[in-house]
Amino acid sequence: MDDLAGVRRARRHGPAPSRLRWPRHKSLLAATTAVVLLLTACSTRDDRERTLAGHAPDEVTITWWTGQSADAEQLAEQLAAEYQRLHPHVTIKTSAGASTTDDLLTKLSAGFTSDTYPDISYAYGSWAGELAASGRTQDLTDFVGDPAFGWHQMPFAARMTATVDGRVIGVPALVDNLALIHNKQLFDAAGVAYPTNDWSWDDFRQAARRLTDPGRGVYGTTYSVSGSEDTTWHLWPLLWQRGGRILDGKRPAFDSDAGVAALETLRAMAVDDRSMYLDQTDEKYGPLFNNGRIAMMMSGPWAMLELKQARLNYGVTMLPGFHGDHQTVSGPDLWVLFDHDDGARARAARDFVGWLTSRQIDAKWNLRLGNLPLRSSANSTPEFAAYIREYPGGQAFFDNLANAKQARPTIAGYAELSRHVGDAVAMVLQGAATPKEALHEAARRSVGALEDS
Known part of the structure; x- marks a missing residue:
């Protein structure tokens, strides 16, 4: 079988960094x-x-x-x-x-x-x-x-x-789409039950805390704090699951109570529990997961070739949900x-x-x-x-497409909004701001670009 590994597909959507989009290893060129x-x-x-x-x-x-x-x-x-x-x-x-x-x-x-x-x-x-x-x-x-x-x-x-x-x-x-990928070996070693499609964010937080082992350099989960769209788009499912919106017309709406509660969920894991590896570059958390240093990550189907190459025993479920809502984000x-x-x-x-x-x-x-x-x-x-x-x-990723029930805004001002939200999330997860003040400031900075869209 031919090997097209290394085909580049940049990570999507405006300010986001590169991501690898990997090909398969089968030749399907002959038509019947x-x-x-x-x-x-x-x-x-x-x-x-x-x-x-x-x-x-x-x-x-x-x-x-x-x-x-x-x-x-x-x-x-x-x-x-x-x-x-x-x-x-x-x-x-x-x-x-x-x-x-x-x-x-x-x-x-x-x-x-x-x-x-x-x-x-x-x-x-x-x-x-x-x-x-x-x-x-x-x-x-x-x-x-x-x-x-x-x-x-x-x-x-x-x-x-x-x-x-x-x-x-x-x-x-x-x-x-984004789903939850988990390392079965790390779950087995910690005696933690594998994630299911019924998990809540409380279940996710509890498991991440139990899976974290500072002595071995193992984290329960991970999040990007580069401030890019990789930082931003991981927040949107938590916002949507709580009934929040990114925009109201051309006005920012992500700094609602739903947005603050969504970001607080992540802050508690990063700052209080210290169960979350914070990646400053977007490029480290995938390899660390593949090397058995991170137990769970929110990622997409592009990760599966490297998982296969790493011979990792992994599973994929829907994202954790809020009150049974397991919405995800699609790119x-x-x-x-x-x-x-x-x-x-x-x-x-x-x-x-x-x-x-x-x-x-x-x-x-x-x-x-x-x-x-x-x-x-x-x-x-x-x-x-x-x-x-x-x-x-x-x-699992194919089935999870049904949970992508909303789309990110396509107006020109979204790129600037994404940068401001990414910076806000990064500050909060590193303990430099509260969710409410950071999201309000991101909304304030986004107004001009959105009005001009």
């Missing part, structure tokens, strides 16, 4: 005859009508910025070539678009000025508001509204992220489609993205790269069965 027939039938309505009328479809060239590093980019080029074989009138110019995924937004902004932007680009979900405000995106509302597309097979949070002011500007490219990324005032290009871009995100081809892309499938219907495919065998936590 049935799949080819199905995909051939997915050509655009205009193309079919022109063909029936005796006219060949117009030759068209589109540009696809994949946002991927070398090995994943190679896979993208193979899929583009497969599509072109099925649609010989379409030429797809494929490239990463920028040296890193993080640089794509700058490259897109420059392209809007110089009229060199692509037809399709990978984008972090947090960029959706800014890209929509450019006036260059296609309106895909009717496209995804066609029952044949299967829009509602994609997770709610991903669909909401792709929708700005009621207008769909992209199609989900990647879906994930969907998008394929955003852009308008060039050329109907043929726009149709070709839509048709290609519809093909790429179909259940059959998504198995060759996201499952091939070790990501969760985009569609709920994928759980019946042989590729998903193989994914679950390779990554035992995959089923």
